Amino acid sequence: MPLNENGEYRPLIVAFCCNWCSYAGADLAGNNRLSYPADVKIIRVPCSCRVNPTFVLRAFQRGADGVILCGCHPGDCHYTSGNYYTRRRMALLFSMLDYLGIEKERTRVEWVSAAEGAKFASTMNDFCKTVAALGESKRLEDLRCKK
Amino acid sequence: MRKIARERLDELFAKIAADKTLYLPVDTDGGAQFLPWKEGTALSSALHTVRSPKDFFFPQTENLMAFRREGKKIELIDVRKEQEDFVVFGVRACDVRAFDVLDNVFLKEPADTYYQNRRQHGIILSLGCGKPAETCFCSTFGIDPAEPKGDVACFFSDDELFLEPVTEKGKAFLASLDGLTEACAENAADALKAQTRERMKQLPLADLTTDAFGGDKTETYFRSPAWAELSRSCLGCGTCTFVCPTCQCYDIKDFDTGHGVSRYRCWDSCMYSEFTKMSAGQPRLTQLERFRQRFMHKLVYYPANNDGMFSCVGCGRCLAKCPIHMNIVKVMKTLVKEAQGE
Amino acid sequence: MQEITRDQLLRKAKELLQNGTVDRVMGWKKGEFDYDLTPAVFKTEGDLSEFVYSDFCGANFSKYLVSETRADGKVLVFLKPCDTYSFNQLLTEHRFDREKVYAVGIPCDGMLDASKIRAAAGDFTTVTAHGDKLIVKTLFDGEVEADRNAFLPDRCVNCKSKKHVCYDELLGTDGEVLDSHRFDEVEKLESMTADERFAFWQGELSRCIRCNACRDVCPACTCEKCVFDNPKSGVENKAAADSFEEKMFHIIRAFHVAGRCTDCGECSRVCPQHIPLHPLNRKFIKDINTFYGAYQAGEEVGTRAPLTNYSKTDIEPKDAAERGKTHA
Numbered sequence: 107m108p109l110n111e112n113g114e115y116r117p118l119i120v121a122f123c124c125n126w127c128s129y130a131g132a133d134l135a136g137n138n139r140l141s142y143p144a145d146v147k148i149i150r151v152p153c154s155c156r157v158n159p160t161f162v163l164r165a166f167q168r169g170a171d172g173v174i175l176c177g178c179h180p181g182d183c184h185y186t187s188g189n190y191y192t193r194r195r196m197a198l199l200f201s202m203l204d205y206l207g208i209e210k211e212r213t214r215v216e217w218v219s220a221a222e223g224a225k226f227a228s229t230m231n232d233f234c235k236t237v238a239a240l241g242e243s244k245r246l247e248d249l250r251c252k253k
Numbered sequence: 254m255r256k257i258a259r260e261r262l263d264e265l266f267a268k269i270a271a272d273k274t275l276y277l278p279v280d281t282d283g284g285a286q287f288l289p290w291k292e293g294t295a296l297s298s299a300l301h302t303v304r305s306p307k308d309f310f311f312p313q314t315e316n317l318m319a320f321r322r323e324g325k326k327i328e329l330i331d332v333r334k335e336q337e338d339f340v341v342f343g344v345r346a347c348d349v350r351a352f353d354v355l356d357n358v359f360l361k362e363p364a365d366t367y368y369q370n371r372r373q374h375g376i377i378l379s380l381g382c383g384k385p386a387e388t389c390f391c392s393t394f395g396i397d398p399a400e401p402k403g404d405v406a407c408f409f410s411d412d413e414l415f416l417e418p419v420t421e422k423g424k425a426f427l428a429s430l431d432g433l434t435e436a437c438a439e440n441a442a443d444a445l446k447a448q449t450r451e452r453m454k455q456l457p458l459a460d461l462t463t464d465a466f467g468g469d470k471t472e473t474y475f476r477s478p479a480w481a482e483l484s485r486s487c488l489g490c491g492t493c494t495f496v497c498p499t500c501q502c503y504d505i506k507d508f509d510t511g512h513g514v515s516r517y518r519c520w521d522s523c524m525y526s527e528f529t530k531m532s533a534g535q536p537r538l539t540q541l542e543r544f545r546q547r548f549m550h551k552l553v554y555y556p557a558n559n560d561g562m563f564s565c566v567g568c569g570r571c572l573a574k575c576p577i578h579m580n581i582v583k584v585m586k587t588l589v590k591e592a593q594g595e
Numbered sequence: 596m597q598e599i600t601r602d603q604l605l606r607k608a609k610e611l612l613q614n615g616t617v618d619r620v621m622g623w624k625k626g627e628f629d630y631d632l633t634p635a636v637f638k639t640e641g642d643l644s645e646f647v648y649s650d651f652c653g654a655n656f657s658k659y660l661v662s663e664t665r666a667d668g669k670v671l672v673f674l675k676p677c678d679t680y681s682f683n684q685l686l687t688e689h690r691f692d693r694e695k696v697y698a699v700g701i702p703c704d705g706m707l708d709a710s711k712i713r714a715a716a717g718d719f720t721t722v723t724a725h726g727d728k729l730i731v732k733t734l735f736d737g738e739v740e741a742d743r744n745a746f747l748p749d750r751c752v753n754c755k756s757k758k759h760v761c762y763d764e765l766l767g768t769d770g771e772v773l774d775s776h777r778f779d780e781v782e783k784l785e786s787m788t789a790d791e792r793f794a795f796w797q798g799e800l801s802r803c804i805r806c807n808a809c810r811d812v813c814p815a816c817t818c819e820k821c822v823f824d825n826p827k828s829g830v831e832n833k834a835a836a837d838s839f840e841e842k843m844f845h846i847i848r849a850f851h852v853a854g855r856c857t858d859c860g861e862c863s864r865v866c867p868q869h870i871p872l873h874p875l876n877r878k879f880i881k882d883i884n885t886f887y888g889a890y891q892a893g894e895e896v897g898t899r900a901p902l903t904n905y906s907k908t909d910i911e912p913k914d915a916a917e918r919g920k921t922h923a
Binding site: 203243 | 847853883910916918919
């Protein structure tokens with residue numbers, strides 16, 4: 107189990123970031139030397155609504171401890187309305203995961219614009235901390251993928 | 254023949270389970286299924302488990318081997334473990350026959366060593382059928398539920414269990430239980446057997462025969478116009494194949510674990526659109542062809558390759574479970590009617 | 596006992612075949628016993644001798660229309676109230692040609708569950724209804740008299756509507772949309788702890804044998820190629836080789852029909868392992884009602900499904916799990 111220098115669990119986080127806002131926001135965080143844990147693995151998507159529920163489940167299957175989707179603020183979608191669909195889709199998916207007894211703190215949707223480098227970094231710091239407190243994800247793991 | 258009082262069944266099960274894993278039918282929310290016996294487990298009175306006991310020898314999924322990748326090295330890992338001895342109690346005559354059908358497939362040279370290993374370590378305690386169901390038609394295939402095979406044949410009366418050794422393995426196993434069981438007359442279970450046979454005659458499907466089927470009937474039925482109507486409402490699900498005690502098709506697949514490969518085998522169904530993908534694709538493109546394949550295999554192709562033995566045992570699980578109630582009995586009756594009529 | 600009889604349906608079928616309104620009739624064909632009826636297509640009046648209608652006609656015919664309407668000519672289909680919702684939903688999704696179907700609505704008093712009868716009375720061959728009483732003729736234990744309502748499946752006990760939302764012609768009388776208790780089970784699960792819910796679903800889903808019957812029977816599942824059958828999808832599997840794959844299959848199956856599922860209950864009816872699948876679908880229906888306003892898939896043709904729609908003030912995903920647990 108990977109631990110940090112304080113002996114705390116270092117979770118693996120998958121962050122799906124929309125190309126137009128959140129990915130640029132992550133860039134800005136980097137340019138501004140704002141730090142967030144390297145345990146966040148960013149996957150760039152054209153729009154947050156590209157993320158199909160199977161992507162979220164697959165991330166957990168392959169070892170993610172938390173999955174976060176970042177997109178443009180509602181109303182600011184590059185494609186006009188993509189993130190509105192994301193919002194509905196993930197609201198239902200997250201509620202269903204909770205219904206199946208899977209910790210709801212392991213999933214999150216956050217709206218991060220290209221100008222919000224600081225929000226990106228603080229969101230990731232906060233999410234990592236929350237997920238770290240939960241420890242390893244067990245309820246959606248696939249034992250075959252464990253090293 | 255040996256016997257033991259029914260109220261001492263738990264003692265018997267405890268004695269068997271003391272050094273071997275003992276599986277027996279147990280009632281669950283999903284119907285009866287074979288589960289390991291432990292203190293307090295009650296034997297189900299159901300005639301059939303939902304899933305057949307073929308799982309014991311041919312499980313739905315099983316890992317065959319694994320590959321681990323580290324840098325540029327690939328390590329091959331043999332995941333096989335020697336099976337420990339286990340005992341299955343309560344296997345019906347039809348399901349015991351199904352093991353013969355599977356043996357013909359898996360134990361012919363080159364033998365399937367995964368299957369073989371489990372088969373060698375299993376002890377089968379079969380159970381006579383006191384109350385066959387309306388869906389039963391094992392007698393069609395020459396099976397006598399009053400005389401089940403296996404290693405030891407068992408029979409329940411209202412207050413006793415009779416145990417009769419069938420194989421040498423069964424004899425030795427039964428001898429190990431001598432302290433618990435008591436000797437009884439060789440014909441002690443004859444009245445029970447007679448009752449079973451009498452009840453079999455009263456079943457609605459008692460008259461069904463295989464006379465019109467066999468290895469030489471490909472031409473007779475392959476082009477029958479009846480297939481179109483028979484298969485029309487088939488959903489293409491795999492229920493019939495997965496509850497079937499004799500269906501033995503499987504697929505071997507590689508799962509990419511991210512740090513290697515897990516090679517496993519899992520049941521496949523000829524009813525599925527992605528069954529037997531070859532370089533040219535699935536050879537049976539329509540549900541009619543897939544549907545026909547399943548029944549032709551049971552009634553014609555399998556007997557052609559196995560000295561006339563049919564690969565249906567008449568357990569009736571597909572009759573009970575098909576979502577649209579299409580099944581081998583309706584297929585047999587319709588094909589024969591069609592062939593005779595025109 | 597059904598309000599409508601085989602004779603009435605048969606008369607209607609013959610009349611419509613004779614006057615040329617339809618070319619084929621979808622119906623139930625008699626089996627070996629009373630309960631094992633198979634959906635079939637009858638082309639002539641002669642064929643109709645094997646047509647049956649009874650308390651065991653549970654199958655929803657709507658999905659068959661997708662393939663049935665590809666042939667020439669018009670087909671007669673008998674629809675129970677719950678079937679008409681699926682019928683409308685398929686029309687909304689342009690899955691079949693309405694012009695090729697003549698829909699006759701038939702009233703329904705709930706269809707019997709053969710496995711419940713078997714569990715209570717033993718193996719049986721025939722069942723005769725006398726009002727609310729059933730006479731079950733068992734194989735070896737003589738006749739058993741029982742209350743009909745005891746043998747209804749959950750979907751009929753919690754029937755959502757006796758009203759037909761679509762038909763060309765109605766036999767018998769139309770009913771009302773009912774005030775059902777179909778979400779009680781969902782609410783019960785919601786009120787458990789996360790650990791209890793996880794244990795519950797782990798137990799239920801572990802029985803899955805991946806026969807795909809729930810998917811293949813579902814009138815909302817009409818993809819030509821399912822993601823789980825497509826080796827290139829990365830999630831294709833023929834068996835759950837790990838317990839993850841059981842959850843994956845059932846979450847995605849239910850999610851893909853969220854907002855389109857009419858709650859006909861076919862998935863639970865066909866499951867050979869008796870896994871309660873409708874509480875997954877009903878959770879989505881309940882959440883949709885709570886988050887986005889009451890919505891019944893299939894109530895009208897042409898409505899925009901909740902997941903292909905949005906409002907600017909929708910609930911945020913972080914609040915969904917808690918809001919979803921509010922009880923009506």
